[in-house]
Amino acid sequence: MITLEAVQFRYEAMLMHFDLQVARGEFMAVIGPSGAGKSTLLSLIAGFEEPVSGCIRIADIDMQGVPPDQRAVSMIFQDNNSFAHLDVWTNVALGISTSLNLDAERRAHIDGALERVGLAAYKTRKPTEISGGEKQRIAVARALVRDKPVLLLDEPFTALGPALRREMLDLIRDIRAEKNLTILMVTHQPEDAEYAASRVAFVDAGRVAHVLPTEAFFAGTAPSKIRAYLA
Amino acid sequence: MSYRDIRIGTALGLILIAVACGFLPLLWLGLAYGFSGFDAYLPRVAGFTLKQAFFSTFLSLGLALPVALAFARRQFAGRNALLKLFSIPLALPAIVAILGILGVYGNNGKFGGLFPVYGLTGILLAHVFFNMPLAARLMLTRLETIPAENFRLGAQLGFTRAQVFRYIEWPQLAPAVIGIASLIFLLCTASFAVVLVLGGGPQATTLEVAIYQSLRSDFDPARAALLALAQLVTCGILILIAGQFAKEVQVFPRSLAHVKRYDGESVYAKMLDYAALGVATFIILPPLCNVVATGVTRIEFDSSLLRATLTSFGIGICSGSIGLLLGWVLADGAGPRSGKRLRAAITLACLASLIMPPAVLATGWFVTLSRFVDVSSFAVALVIILNALMALPFVWSALHPALVENAQRNDTLCASLGLKGFARLRLIDFPVLRKPLLLAFLMAVIVSLGDLSAISLFGSDSLVTLPSLIMRQMGHYRMDAAAGTAMVLTTFCFVLITLAQSWSREQ
Numbered sequence: 001m002i003t004l005e006a007v008q009f010r011y012e013a014m015l016m017h018f019d020l021q022v023a024r025g026e027f028m029a030v031i032g033p034s035g036a037g038k039s040t041l042l043s044l045i046a047g048f049e050e051p052v053s054g055c056i057r058i059a060d061i062d063m064q065g066v067p068p069d070q071r072a073v074s075m076i077f078q079d080n081n082s083f084a085h086l087d088v089w090t091n092v093a094l095g096i097s098t099s100l101n102l103d104a105e106r107r108a109h110i111d112g113a114l115e116r117v118g119l120a121a122y123k124t125r126k127p128t129e130i131s132g133g134e135k136q137r138i139a140v141a142r143a144l145v146r147d148k149p150v151l152l153l154d155e156p157f158t159a160l161g162p163a164l165r166r167e168m169l170d171l172i173r174d175i176r177a178e179k180n181l182t183i184l185m186v187t188h189q190p191e192d193a194e195y196a197a198s199r200v201a202f203v204d205a206g207r208v209a210h211v212l213p214t215e216a217f218f219a220g221t222a223p224s225k226i227r228a229y230l231a
Numbered sequence: 232m233s234y235r236d237i238r239i240g241t242a243l244g245l246i247l248i249a250v251a252c253g254f255l256p257l258l259w260l261g262l263a264y265g266f267s268g269f270d271a272y273l274p275r276v277a278g279f280t281l282k283q284a285f286f287s288t289f290l291s292l293g294l295a296l297p298v299a300l301a302f303a304r305r306q307f308a309g310r311n312a313l314l315k316l317f318s319i320p321l322a323l324p325a326i327v328a329i330l331g332i333l334g335v336y337g338n339n340g341k342f343g344g345l346f347p348v349y350g351l352t353g354i355l356l357a358h359v360f361f362n363m364p365l366a367a368r369l370m371l372t373r374l375e376t377i378p379a380e381n382f383r384l385g386a387q388l389g390f391t392r393a394q395v396f397r398y399i400e401w402p403q404l405a406p407a408v409i410g411i412a413s414l415i416f417l418l419c420t421a422s423f424a425v426v427l428v429l430g431g432g433p434q435a436t437t438l439e440v441a442i443y444q445s446l447r448s449d450f451d452p453a454r455a456a457l458l459a460l461a462q463l464v465t466c467g468i469l470i471l472i473a474g475q476f477a478k479e480v481q482v483f484p485r486s487l488a489h490v491k492r493y494d495g496e497s498v499y500a501k502m503l504d505y506a507a508l509g510v511a512t513f514i515i516l517p518p519l520c521n522v523v524a525t526g527v528t529r530i531e532f533d534s535s536l537l538r539a540t541l542t543s544f545g546i547g548i549c550s551g552s553i554g555l556l557l558g559w560v561l562a563d564g565a566g567p568r569s570g571k572r573l574r575a576a577i578t579l580a581c582l583a584s585l586i587m588p589p590a591v592l593a594t595g596w597f598v599t600l601s602r603f604v605d606v607s608s609f610a611v612a613l614v615i616i617l618n619a620l621m622a623l624p625f626v627w628s629a630l631h632p633a634l635v636e637n638a639q640r641n642d643t644l645c646a647s648l649g650l651k652g653f654a655r656l657r658l659i660d661f662p663v664l665r666k667p668l669l670l671a672f673l674m675a676v677i678v679s680l681g682d683l684s685a686i687s688l689f690g691s692d693s694l695v696t697l698p699s700l701i702m703r704q705m706g707h708y709r710m711d712a713a714a715g716t717a718m719v720l721t722t723f724c725f726v727l728i729t730l731a732q733s734w735s736r737e738q
Contacts, residue, residue, distance in 0.1 A: 046383070048386065048491065067386065067493070068383070068386040068493065079378065080380035080381055080384075081384065083381065083402065084402070085402040094388055095388060098389055098390050098391070098398075
């Protein structure tokens with residue numbers, strides 16, 4: 001579903017080089033030290049950054065020169081996933097129509113998505129008036145109405161407590177199963193990767209150093225660099 | 232009562248006395264004479280004051296908006312240099328800029344005859360010259376606090392340029408725009424030098440200048456009082472309105488990296504952005520070039536220039552020191568430890584010179600003092616005090632954030648160690664605050680160096696500063712000498728502002 005071939009990107013003095021393949025319907029976690037290039041990897045796939053060279057394909061289409069909104073991708077960030085001055089409903093509605101041109105069917109679609117993520121009661125609230133977990137649900141609901149086959153998560157639940165994080169991961173897992181989404185999730189919490197992902201990519205010093213099945217990643221037999229990071 | 236309370240009380244008391252001496256005699260005179268001095272003149276002047284302030288504000292903001300958006304969106308070679316150019320009018324004494332504008336658009340200028348430079352058009356041009364860059368910079372500061380994710384989200388959702396403005400940029404600007412507009416409206420309402428030189432006769436004069444003329448040319452304190460009351464009411468209402476609209480401004484943690492933008496890639500969008508920057512540059516650059524080009528070769532190193540320089544610096548250093556001291560005590564008093572009321576009172580005290588523009592305060596002082604003493608023998612002191620009050624808003628804005636941060640960072644530790652009084656000042660406050668203090672002092676000196684209103688109201692043949700020397704030389708049609716003096720004044724201001732900027736960057 002997602003292919004990166006010899007993708008090079010320069011960030012200040014660091015030359016990054018990514019090769020990665022993610023299968024359709026796969027839930028892959030991305031783990032690695034701070035500054036290793038995890039978020040850059042997602043930004044390249046989402047189209048927020050353009051590689052110097054190499055090729056990124058999503059659903060077998062070359063993404064070179066394709067602007068972010070025309071890629072089959074939704075992304076959820078760690079912060080600022082919503083516009084603070086717009087209410088919850090409008091924030092989700094922007095996922096369908098940026099001019100807020102909405103017929104009855106689309107409105108129902110938005111209501112359904114809010115229902116699905118448990119925000120139905122908060123439609124008219126502003127993002128500043130709801131909790132951190134609820135804020136991230138706005139982004140999930142918007143991804144639902146956008147209905148893109150790839151979902152990129154950039155540490156979206158880092159600021160939440162363990163129980164809430166588990167709850168959000170369950171929501172994401174359920175949605176993945178329903179829609180057969182392909183998910184790439186950057187996380188700093190190994191237990192989240194262990195809980196939700198089927199494979200884990202280890203990013204180190206601007207490279208995808210290893211991609212392992214989750215069990216193998218957390219086993220004692222994993223490469224020494226991974227064990228050093230996890231310890 | 233602690234030493235700190237006494238300190239704050241004294242500073243507040245001094246400002247209250249200064250304001251009361253300015254206000255009460257006006258009220259008394261106004262009540263005594265009633266509307267006897269009221270004729271067609273006052274409404275006409277008041278009307279023109281508001282009219283020019285309205286159009287100045289409208290034009291400044293209207294041009295500043297596309298300029299700020301362009302600066303926020305674009306990275307281009309020379310961006311920093313252009314931003315620096317935009318900061319020059321903020322430090323340039325009004326009289327110097329006016330000289331530059333006259334040099335370019337006046338009868339003998341390169342673009343002379345394009346439009347009448349005396350009257351409303353000239354006043355508007357000068358006000359836009361000063362306030363458009365100010366508004367653009369204030370707006371840019373707001374735009375730079377927009378988190379990168381907002382633009383990424385916009386790119387992912389496929390926002391058009393207009394939608395980026397509607398959903399991302401405008402909501403960030405909106406809470407600040409009314410504040411910026413009322414600040415500029417206030418500055419233009421109280422504008423003195425611009426209207427004094429470029430205004431023409433009773434058709435194009437403002438309250439501030441009319442007060443000066445009543446006091447200095449017509450020797451009619453009663454009329455000055457009436458005009459001053461009108462000015463006070465206007466500014467008071469403005470501040471009230473501005474306060475009503477000043478919403479709680481949302482602040483995001485500022486990101487250090489440059490925020491990458493995805494909008495405005497079309498040729499049309501680029502053309503619009505660069506056109507806005509081009510027009511703005513064309514307003515700012517020619518008068519500046521004119522000042523330098525005509526000034527450099529015409530400096531007359533004579534005794535009057537030397538005396539004016541020494542007088543300017545003497546007054547500047549005195550008023551800067553007083554302004555710094557008052558501002559430090561007050562900004563410290565408005566820290567997080569103080570109550571809401573005290574903080575409100577202190578903010579109001581620091582803005583006194585905006586609510587009561589110099590001519591209003593000066594009229595009151597003049598009326599008060601002239602009953603007991605010969606005002607001219609106190610002229611230097613009055614100019615210094617007035618300049619210090621005029622500098623307070625700037626001292627405040629330079630010091631207050633630094634003091635709040637210092638208090639938040641060090642108060643608890645200092646309290647637990649029992650570090651207070653002079654020991655704390657020497658070990659903690661002074662080393663930490665050295666740079667903001669210097670910055671505040673320099674800004675106060677710059678305000679004083681460029682001041683023309685206080686010196687016009689109280690100055691005399693024996694009390695001449697650089698700006699009033701320029702006025703005198705212009706009055707005698709010695710435009711070359713005026714250009715030379717303007718160059719000297721500009722150089723001083725420039726050196727000071729460069730020092731101030733390099734210090735504030737290091738913070």
